[in-house]
Amino acid sequence: MSNHQHASLESEAGLGSYTAYTTGFILSLILTIGAYLAVTENLLSGNILVTAVIGLAILQLFVQMFFFLHLGRESKPRWNLVAFIFMVMVVFIVVIGSLWIMNNLDYHNHLTPSEQDSYMHTRNNEGF
Template identity: 45%
Template structure:
């Protein structure tokens, strides 16, 4: 039994090039969001939507380039676990916002 070499079936490890692409994309997305706020190019609702969209794109970049998540058959359980986590977070955050909104409308804003 070889203790120094372990096989990780189905796991893909990135190359230096893929990590560099992910890093550059992350820096560009962060700089774009920072630029929108600091220059005042977008304000109010438009700024919130643009920053939210950039955040979602950055999450995808991190998942693909750094966590190596893909839709391959070897990654099926990882993708399913991540999907369940996202669904749970949407329910928790969305439900909390809904409850707080209803409390504010029914109790405090009268």
């Protein structure tokens, strides 16, 4: 049965094929279980663990975008890919930007309330 599907659909590259979906599924399974075990079995720790786990998620993003959503396998004016790349840029700005601003705010907030008052007063006298 699977051979029949395989043969009839392999030519329709744009629509994906049985092999593409199965490959994507197996790779996703491996990446998911790998990330899970890295955390639960304490294979790594600290920042290395966080970086590794996020790296595996990004790898799985590409696997599923390619094998399940057929990204980058469309015919020439690749608008889907262009829209995707633009979206990645926006997401990057929103997420990294928020974290940057809020951490900076948090850093300034390490003052006690009276320290904060005097800080605000000096800033006010200097003129914002």
